[in-house]
Structures are given as structure tokens and as C-alpha cells.
Amino acid sequence: MKIIITESYEALGNLAASILLGKMTEDKRVNISITAGNTPQSTYTALIPRVKNNAAYQNVHYYNFDEIVELGEEKGMTEAALQKLFFQPANISSEQIHLLNLSNYQEQDQRIANAGGLDAMLIGIGEDGHFCANMPQSTEFNRHTHEVLIKPEYSWYEWAKADSGEKLPASFVTMGAASIMKVKQLILIANGSHKAGIIKRALSGPIDRNIPASILQLHPNLTVILDQEAAADL
Amino acid sequence: MKIIITESYEALGNLAASILLGKMTEDKRVNISITAGNTPQSTYTALIPRVKNNAAYQNVHYYNFDEIVELGEEKGMTEAALQKLFFQPANISSEQIHLLNLSNYQEQDQRIANAGGLDAMLIGIGEDGHFCANMPQSTEFNRHTHEVLIKPEYSWYEWAKADSGEKLPASFVTMGAASIMKVKQLILIANGSHKAGIIKRALSGPIDRNIPASILQLHPNLTVILDQEAAADL
Amino acid sequence: MKIIITESYEALGNLAASILLGKMTEDKRVNISITAGNTPQSTYTALIPRVKNNAAYQNVHYYNFDEIVELGEEKGMTEAALQKLFFQPANISSEQIHLLNLSNYQEQDQRIANAGGLDAMLIGIGEDGHFCANMPQSTEFNRHTHEVLIKPEYSWYEWAKADSGEKLPASFVTMGAASIMKVKQLILIANGSHKAGIIKRALSGPIDRNIPASILQLHPNLTVILDQEAAADL
Amino acid sequence: MKIIITESYEALGNLAASILLGKMTEDKRVNISITAGNTPQSTYTALIPRVKNNAAYQNVHYYNFDEIVELGEEKGMTEAALQKLFFQPANISSEQIHLLNLSNYQEQDQRIANAGGLDAMLIGIGEDGHFCANMPQSTEFNRHTHEVLIKPEYSWYEWAKADSGEKLPASFVTMGAASIMKVKQLILIANGSHKAGIIKRALSGPIDRNIPASILQLHPNLTVILDQEAAADL
Numbered sequence: 001m002k003i004i005i006t007e008s009y010e011a012l013g014n015l016a017a018s019i020l021l022g023k024m025t026e027d028k029r030v031n032i033s034i035t036a037g038n039t040p041q042s043t044y045t046a047l048i049p050r051v052k053n054n055a056a057y058q059n060v061h062y063y064n065f066d067e068i069v070e071l072g073e074e075k076g077m078t079e080a081a082l083q084k085l086f087f088q089p090a091n092i093s094s095e096q097i098h099l100l101n102l103s104n105y106q107e108q109d110q111r112i113a114n115a116g117g118l119d120a121m122l123i124g125i126g127e128d129g130h131f132c133a134n135m136p137q138s139t140e141f142n143r144h145t146h147e148v149l150i151k152p153e154y155s156w157y158e159w160a161k162a163d164s165g166e167k168l169p170a171s172f173v174t175m176g177a178a179s180i181m182k183v184k185q186l187i188l189i190a191n192g193s194h195k196a197g198i199i200k201r202a203l204s205g206p207i208d209r210n211i212p213a214s215i216l217q218l219h220p221n222l223t224v225i226l227d228q229e230a231a232a233d234l
Numbered sequence: 235m236k237i238i239i240t241e242s243y244e245a246l247g248n249l250a251a252s253i254l255l256g257k258m259t260e261d262k263r264v265n266i267s268i269t270a271g272n273t274p275q276s277t278y279t280a281l282i283p284r285v286k287n288n289a290a291y292q293n294v295h296y297y298n299f300d301e302i303v304e305l306g307e308e309k310g311m312t313e314a315a316l317q318k319l320f321f322q323p324a325n326i327s328s329e330q331i332h333l334l335n336l337s338n339y340q341e342q343d344q345r346i347a348n349a350g351g352l353d354a355m356l357i358g359i360g361e362d363g364h365f366c367a368n369m370p371q372s373t374e375f376n377r378h379t380h381e382v383l384i385k386p387e388y389s390w391y392e393w394a395k396a397d398s399g400e401k402l403p404a405s406f407v408t409m410g411a412a413s414i415m416k417v418k419q420l421i422l423i424a425n426g427s428h429k430a431g432i433i434k435r436a437l438s439g440p441i442d443r444n445i446p447a448s449i450l451q452l453h454p455n456l457t458v459i460l461d462q463e464a465a466a467d468l
Numbered sequence: 469m470k471i472i473i474t475e476s477y478e479a480l481g482n483l484a485a486s487i488l489l490g491k492m493t494e495d496k497r498v499n500i501s502i503t504a505g506n507t508p509q510s511t512y513t514a515l516i517p518r519v520k521n522n523a524a525y526q527n528v529h530y531y532n533f534d535e536i537v538e539l540g541e542e543k544g545m546t547e548a549a550l551q552k553l554f555f556q557p558a559n560i561s562s563e564q565i566h567l568l569n570l571s572n573y574q575e576q577d578q579r580i581a582n583a584g585g586l587d588a589m590l591i592g593i594g595e596d597g598h599f600c601a602n603m604p605q606s607t608e609f610n611r612h613t614h615e616v617l618i619k620p621e622y623s624w625y626e627w628a629k630a631d632s633g634e635k636l637p638a639s640f641v642t643m644g645a646a647s648i649m650k651v652k653q654l655i656l657i658a659n660g661s662h663k664a665g666i667i668k669r670a671l672s673g674p675i676d677r678n679i680p681a682s683i684l685q686l687h688p689n690l691t692v693i694l695d696q697e698a699a700a701d702l
Numbered sequence: 703m704k705i706i707i708t709e710s711y712e713a714l715g716n717l718a719a720s721i722l723l724g725k726m727t728e729d730k731r732v733n734i735s736i737t738a739g740n741t742p743q744s745t746y747t748a749l750i751p752r753v754k755n756n757a758a759y760q761n762v763h764y765y766n767f768d769e770i771v772e773l774g775e776e777k778g779m780t781e782a783a784l785q786k787l788f789f790q791p792a793n794i795s796s797e798q799i800h801l802l803n804l805s806n807y808q809e810q811d812q813r814i815a816n817a818g819g820l821d822a823m824l825i826g827i828g829e830d831g832h833f834c835a836n837m838p839q840s841t842e843f844n845r846h847t848h849e850v851l852i853k854p855e856y857s858w859y860e861w862a863k864a865d866s867g868e869k870l871p872a873s874f875v876t877m878g879a880a881s882i883m884k885v886k887q888l889i890l891i892a893n894g895s896h897k898a899g900i901i902k903r904a905l906s907g908p909i910d911r912n913i914p915a916s917i918l919q920l921h922p923n924l925t926v927i928l929d930q931e932a933a934a935d936l
Contacts, residue, residue, distance in 0.1 A: 002729040004758040015723070015752075022724025025717070025925045026887060027704040029581045050717075056706040059581075113497045113527075116584020141441045142451045181415065182454040185728060207375045217376045218452060220416040223727045236495040238524040249493070249518070255483070256490025259691045260653060261470040263815045284483075290472040293815075347731045347761075350818020419494060457493045609909045610919040649883065650922040675843045685844045686920060688884040 001203065001217060003224045005231040009191045012227050013042025016122060016189050019223065021050055023119045023185075024060045031112065033063040033121040033175075036081035039189050040122060048090045062087070063098050063112065065121065065180075066133035067105075068172035070164050076101055100145070105173040108145040118183040125190050127198050128156060129211035133174035139212045143176030177215045186222045188213075193229040200233035235437065235451060237458045239465040243425045246461050247276025250356060250423050253457065255284055257353045257419075258294045265352045267297040267409075270315035273358040273423050282324045296321070297332050297346065299355065299414075300367035301339075302406035304398050310335055334379070339407040342379040352417040359424050361432050362390060363445035367408035373446045377410030411449045420456045422447075427463040434467035469671065469685060471692045473699045477659045480695050481510025484590060484657050487691065489518055491587045491653075492528045499580065501531040501589040501643075504549035507657050508590060516558045528564060530555070531580065533589065533648075534601035535569050536640035538632050544569055568613070573641040576613035586651040593658050595666050596624060597679035601642030607680045611644030645683045654690045656681075661697040668701035703905065703919060705926045707933040711893045714929050715744025718824060718891050721925065723752055725821045725887075726762045733820045735765040735877075738783035741826040741891050750792045762798060764789070765814065767823065767882075768835035769803050770874035772866050778803055802847070807875040810847035820885040827892050829900050830858060831913035835876030841914045845878030879917045888924045890915075895931040902935035 006012045020043075023030050034040070051057050067076040079099055087097060098115075100108050112118055123131055130136065137154045149171050150160055161168055180186065190199055202213040203224065216222055226234075240246045254277075257264050268274070285291050301310040313333055321331060334342050346352055357365055364370065371388045383405050384394055395402055414420065424433055436447040437458065450456055460468075474480045488511075491498050502508070519525050535544040547567055555565060568576050580586055591599050598604065605622045617639050618628055629636055648654065658667055670681040671692065684690055694702075708714045722745075725732050736742070753759050769778040781801055789799060800817075802810050814820055825833055832838065839856045851873050852862060863870055882888065892901055904915040905926065918924055928936075 002727065002758065002761070004727060004756075015727070018720035019724040019727050021717070022721040025704065025706060025721050025889075025927075027923050027925060028585065054706075056704065059704070114584075115582060117496065142448070178452055181452045187727075214376070215452070218412055218415045218449070220454060221729050223729060225727075236493065236524065236527070238493060238522075249489070252486035253490040253493050256487040259470065259472060259483070259487050259655075259693075261689050261691060262819065288472075290470065293470070348817060350816075351730065421493075455495050457495060459493075610916070646920055649920045682844070683920070686880055686883045686917070688922060 001219070001222045001224060003203070003226065003231070003234070005226050005228060007228065009042050009227050012189060012191055012225050013046045015225055016040070016043040016187055017046035017050070019185070019187055020047060020120060020122065024051070024057050028059065029116060030060045031063060031115050031118045032060060033065045033118050033183070034082065034086065035065070035123050036078050036085060037124050039124040039191060040085065043122065043189065044086045044089070048086065052090045058093070058096070061096050061098060061115065062092060063118065064100050065123070066172065066174035067099070067101050068133070069102060069169060070167035071169055072167060100173060100175075102147070102171070102173055105145050105147060108175065109179055120185045120187060121180065121183040122187045122189065125188060125195065125198060125202060125213045127194060129198050129202055129213050130156075131213040131216060132180065133172055134176060134212040136210045136212060139209055141177045141209065141215050144179045145173065145175045147171050147173050180216070181219055184221060186216065186219045188216060188222065188224045190230040191227040193232060195230040196232040199226060199230050204234065235453070235456045235458060237437070237460065237465070237468070239460050239462060241462065243276050243461050246423060246425055246459050247280045249459055250274070250277040250421055251280035251284070253419070253421055254281060254354060254356065258285070258291050262293065263350060264294045265297060265346065265349050266294060267299045267352050267355040267417070268316065268320065269299070269357050270312050270319060271358050273425060274319065274356060277356065277423065278320045278323070282320065286324045292327070292330070295330050295332060295349065296326060297352065298334050299357070300406065300408035301333070301335050302367070303336060303403060304401035305403055306401060334407060334409075336381070336405070336407055339379050339381060342409065343413055354419045354421060355414065355417040356421045356423065359422060359429065359432060359436060359447045361428060363432050363436055363447050365447040365450060366414065367406055368410060368446040370444045370446060373443055375411045375443065375449050378413045379407065379409045381405050381407050414450070415453055418455060420450065420453045422450060422456060422458045424464040425461040427466060429464040430466040433460060433464050438468065469687070469690045469692060471671070471694065471699070471702065473694050473696060475696065477510050477695050480657060480659055480693050481514045483693055484508070484511040484655055485514035485518070487653070487655055488515060488588060488590065492519070492525050496527065497584060498528045499531060499583050499586045500528060501533045501586050501651070502550065502554065503533070503591050504546050504553060505592050507592040507659060508553065511590065511657065512554045512557070516554065520558045526561070526564070529566060529583065530560060530564055531566050531586065532568050533591070534640065534642035535567070536601070537570060537637060538635035539637055540635060568641060570615070570639070570641055573613050573615060576643065577647055588653045588655060589648065589651040590655045590657065593656060593663065593666060593670060593681045595662060597666050597670055597681050598624075599681040599684060600648065601640055602644060602680040604678045604680060607677055609645045609677065609683050612647045613641065613643045615639050615641050648684070649687060652689060654684065654687045656684060656690065656692045658698040659695040661700060663698040664700040667694060667698050672702065703921070703924045703926060705905070705928065705933070705936070707928050707930060709930065711744050711929050714891060714893055714927050715748045717927055718742070718745040718889055719748035719752070721887070721889055722749060722822060722824065726753070726759045730761065731818060732762045733765060733814065733817050734762060735767045735820050735823040735885070736784065736788065737767070737825050738780050738787060739826050741893060742787065742824060745824065745891065746788045746791070750788065754792045760795070760798070763800060763817065764794060764798055765800050765820065766802050767825070768874065768876035769801070770835070771804060771871060772869035773871055774869060802875060802877070804849070804873070804875055807847050807849060810877065811881055822887045822889060823882065823885040824889045824891065827890060827897065827900060827904060827915045829896060831900050831904055831915050832858075833915040833918060834882065835874055836878060836914040838912045838914060841911055843879045843911065843917050846881045847875065847877045849873050849875050882918070883921055886923060888918065888921045890918060890924060890926045892932040893929040895934060897932040898934040901928060901932050906936070
């Protein structure tokens, strides 16, 4: 694990974008998995103008690592968010986008293996210690891509319920820790003082199923990029 | 994880030796970590005649991954065993042997990183689920190479005491799970019906500190080679 | 470049098979390109019993690197030879075989890139210095997979004519030096005293278009396996 | 080979710096070889503020790929230029700098191999087609790091004489094409209309000893970054 503390949220995004861009310049098919949410916004701000309409990066293929589809919706929340955050503003061709969803999740690991593996994955971390959709209590570390049932007994159920209301589905899908360990470089980004506590617990405490991101300490090539606030407790 | 079941203990050794030999033929410095004990004997039987006095393999460097030095002894038990099992019969030059011991363990991970990382590691598994010297109860999965205190409260204390008697030292050293995850190909070998139970628990059960080898399910490139007996419960 | 001299043609085959087998044991999709001809027979003799009907190697995909289709024939000579030498005796599933031919050669490099690249390629060398179907005079070193016109002005035309007679086609296809440089480990095998001269010229002389295999000196991970006779002039 | 055309010399530097920075963030020892001259100035301008005094990049080791020492001087011209361009302004520790010179060039390839190989090399191209110090006429493509005698018969002798005058030494050292092929990602940068002609000849013409950089077409992972002017003839 290598931790890099940047001077600002903008600098964090510049550095994460540089890592992704560096991979994209390689003379090979490049497979990258990226994240939705608030944390990566400065990364996409830095990345979009350098990738948009640039034929030099047609060798890059994009993957999402989790998906939830609300009841009555056709499109998943992750897909919709990635479209808005990156794919549309960067004008990424649909041929370069490989979506994970509830109907194809059982082939996700093989599909990635058949394309030569993931060169990089950009992820965030939740204040509850989740990564991808590996949530506290519902996570077994030895899983590849799998379906997670949404059960009232989980600590995060109320949060999910508040988020989706009547549209809360019965399950979602996520790549698991066993899938993530195979990513060649894992880039974990976090900013803000509200992330300081979980960053400390996940990166320097014991490996614990209730802090799923703690397992990332075992990734063979993990780069953690933080702003000053998120790094405050380290 | 990829599991290969061989028809015999000899075939197991032939295959493990082939993997190691394949690495050795690469046109680069090759770093390999190997194991002592009974399990690798058929591997060394296959490997020794192909490596012995062969100048083509001077690019290969050998590392041990754990060490215990009994009281009053100068040489560690692992070193002594590897000398007898492989280094001496294969006539490996001392310049190619990089010993881990209690005085240099704190530099082991950096030393390996500075040599380009370990290309392969050959390990066994104990009936109690230990790998390297990551023992039940005393193992935290987030450790790199570290010292382990030998405490009477551990389940394996009596076994260690029976083994070393008056010469039982206060501690030993081992590479931890965080170190092992960085090995480019991990080769786990096991033979015999007495290993069938632990193979099943470690490779298909939950990840559990009391079965340290269960964490190996997360290794990004793990090859498990078993004979029929050791695979009987899978 | 790393040169390994073995004691016999059988030992040569055992070692080449070990390298290929080692790749196959990795927990990933493994892409291997193999050769027809006389030289690899001892390699296939060693490899077939270890691969045949072995479900553990369903992750391995096979590619040929050149093809010539005689007039009036449906099947290429390389395909036919590989079927006889390896695919049929090893009972390799057609889903694992990816044939290069005159109708798809323009996609060969992209197809391989999209599968994560070739992990290994086993090749021979002709007494005239050719490798794959990169022949003297007709070879430009900066080519990827391409079509080669069979012209009477080439030194090897008479040889081709004698071989195919009335069935000599107008062209064949081959991966070029630029394609071969991307193979992660290139394994060149040669046996017999009739190969001793070209081995010396190709591996220790200047790089020369009239000895196409001389360019292999630049491959970043080339393993040359010779018997004593083929190595006699080194 | 992958060619990326940037909108400006500044953008070229930003992209080259991003690639290097991306490598530096990996959780491993990272070995990078960098170039002196005018071309990389915008790269260093982008890189220096991000690397300077940043403890996160202490895992990065720097290598030069050629050296010439003028008569009467102690320090080589490449070393002096790199110190001024990058090492001093970025405050790189001497422990991270591994200088190639006339007294140690015979160990350069082994030294790099023992450190795990070069992860990246940043190079320019001369209007005469040279790369590193592989000059027209004096270059054999099958060389590793070697000494080059400065002979009056070479086309570039007068240029060298004009440059160094009375202080022209008898030789210099350079990594050769066989060394460069082993670099994991090769980054070739060129800007300005005076480079347009050689870029075209080197990257799209035949491989030719009189245009040494033409051999780079064979590098397995070459990224070429150009501004509009240097790309004008492609």
C-alpha cells in the first residue's frame, strides 16, 4: 500500500487522472474500472478534456464494478451516474463501455479475464467502510462478482431504504474482494474530514468484515490518494 | 485460484517443478521463494537434476519465507532444511541464496521489492491451516514480514514445545499475508489424505484467522496442486 | 536472450513443455502460439499426456502464427499439421483454438491484443534463417501480421515450388517481427547439427533482413533451447 | 506503437509527465530512465512541482541511458544536464540516482535487471534519427549497453567536434537497442517542425541502421507523443 497525500481535492483529482491517463497511453488494450459518487468528480474534471474525442484512447475499455436497479427503472443507478459523470461528457463510444448488471454478473470475472484483466480500478470508500458494494455485515471476503440480497437486518438497510424508498429492489451486484485483488493497480481516493476516521480504521486497523475496505490492505498494488482532511487521522 | 489435481505425489512434484523451471528460463533476474518440509520432496526430486550445475540458471535467486532458530544453534531450522533438501544437492551458489533471519527480517519486504519482487513462491499448508509461519491465533492478515512471539496461550504452543523442547526460542519470523499477496505466482502444494480436510476448509470455507491459509483464496494468481488424496474432500 | 543447451532432443522437449505448462497453470486466461514442423515433436510428446483431457487447462487458448493454403485445399497446412501434432492427440476443444488464416489475418494483432496478448510463443528456425513465415528477402522487420506474395525472384521460391508443385498458392500469411516482439516469452527451439550454422549466425551475428531470425536478438524475453548439436558453433 | 498528437508543447509535457507520475504511484520500486536535451523541458516543468520534496516518491529510482565526458572534465554532460533539468529542481536524493558512466557501463544491463528492470524510459529523437546515443552509421541494433568510438568517418563527427572542440573525447557510452527493448514502456517525445521529417521516416519507414530510431517501431510498448508540428508529415 502506498499513500499519497495531496494538497487539495483538485490535486487529488489531477493525480488520479494522471494515473489513469498513463495507463491509457500504453500500446495495448487497456481495461479500466471506474466509480460513480461524489469523490471522483475532480478526477473526471481533470480527465475529461484530455480524453474527449481523442482517437488515441480508443484502446481503452471501461467497466463498472457494481450496479443497483431501482424497481420500475430500466437503467441502473451506477450506469446512469457514470454516463453523467464521465461517459457522456468525455464522449466515450458505447463499444468501449462494458456494463455489469444483474443479468450478466455471473460472467463478469470471466469476461474481464478474457480481455486480459483490469489494468486499473478507481474506487472510493464509504464512511461505513464499504468499497464497491461490499457493505458491512453482508460481505464475505472470498467472493468474486456476486449478488447481495438487501435484508432488513443489515446496518445499512435503513440508509438504502431512505435512498430508494418504494423503489428499493431486493438485491444488487458487486465485484467482491477476490475479484478486486486481481486488478493490476487499485486507486482508492478519499477527500474531506468526514472520511478521516474510516481511512484510519480501514488502512491501519485489523482486517475486519465489518469494515470491508480493510481487506484492501492486502491488495498487491494499492495506491491511496487523499486530501489533507481525509488524511488527518493517519 | 486454480486447482490442479494430479494422479500421484510424483506427478505433483513434476508439475510444481515445471512451473518453477519455466520461470527460471526467463531472460531476467528471477526471484523464487521455496519451502522446507516433507511436501516439496517430490518437487525437489524433479527439479534438482535439471538445475544442478546448470549455468543457464545463474539468474535465479532463492529466498526463504520464514525462519526459527533454536536456542544454542547458529543456523536456523529452515535454512538447514533448505540446504539439505535443495541448495546442496542442486549445488546452488551462495550468491544466489538470500536468507531471511531474525536479524534482517525488517528489511525482507524492501529487499525483495528492490530485486523486482518474487516471481514465484512454493508453499505447503499445515493440518492446522498454517502457511509459511502464519499460525492459527497468532496471525493478523495485514502483516508484512514480522516477528511472532511464541506464547503458551497459542494452540500450537505444545506442538512447538514438543518439537524443540529446551531449545524452544522466544520467537520466529515469517512473511505475512500482505507480503505473500505480492508474489506473482503462488504455488500451494499438498498431498496425502491427512491434508484433505484442511484443503477443503482453507480453500472453500470463509476467510478466518484461525485457518490462516484461508486468506490465500484472495491471492491474485494462486495455483494449488494436489494429489488425489489431498483433493478428496473438494 | 537466454540460451539453454540441453543434453538431448528429448531433454529439449521436456524443457520447452515445462515452460508452456508453467504458463498454463496460471489463474488467468493464457494465450499460447505454437509451431508445426519437426522440431517441436519432442515438446509435444512431453506436453500431450499432461494436457490431454485435463480440465485444469481449459483456460489455455491456442493460436497459430502463420498459414499457407495450397490451391484446391480447404484447410491450411499449418492448421492440418497442428491438428495432427497436438490438437487432436491432446484433445483440445475447438473453442480453445484460434486459427489465423488468409481471411482473418488483418484482425490477428487486434484479436490477440483483445485477449490480453500472447503469454508465450514456441517457434523454430529454418536453415535459411526464417522464423514463422518471415523468409529471407521478403521480410521487412517493421511488419505486424501480413500477407506475403510468393514471387519467383525470392531465394526460397524453388523450395516452395518443390514442396507444393501445382498447388503453390499466390501468397501466405504470417505474424511479423513487430507482432512477435509483443509476445511475453518467446521460446525458440532447434536441434541437430544442420541447425548449428544458422543458430550461430542468427543469434550472434548482425541483424540482417536476409537472416530474418536475427531480429529475435531484440526480443525482450527470448529463451533459446538447443540440443548439443544445434549449439555446436556457439 | 501508439502515437498521440497533442495540441501544444505544453500539453505534450503534461502528458509525458502524467505517464511518468502514474508509474511512480505504484506500490513497488519504480525504475525510470530519463533524457536530457531541449525536448523534455515541458515534461520536467510539469513533473517537478509534483515530485519535489514529496516523500511519496522515494520508491522511484532514476537512470540515465547515455553519457559523454569531455576531456578535462570530471562530470559527464548527461549527468550535468539531468542535474540541472530535473534532479536539482526536484530535489531528488542521490540515493535515488543511478548514473551510467564510462567506468560502469559494462554492468548497466545487469544492474537494471537486478533492480527489476526499467518501468519507463523517456527519450527524444535527433533530426539525424539518433536515439539515446545510438547514432547513424555507428549503430548495430543487436547491442546492449556499450562504448562507441568517436571516429572521423562518421557523419556526425563534425557535429560532435563542433560541439566539444578540443575537449572531444575518444568515446561515449549508450544503452543499445537490445537494452531499450526490455523497457516496459518507452515514451518518445518530439516537438517542432524541424522534427517532422525524421518522425515520419523513423516511425513509418523501413528499419534502417542509418536511421537508428527506426528500430523503435519494434518496441513492444512504445508511446510516441508529438505536438502538431512534429506530427505534420505523418
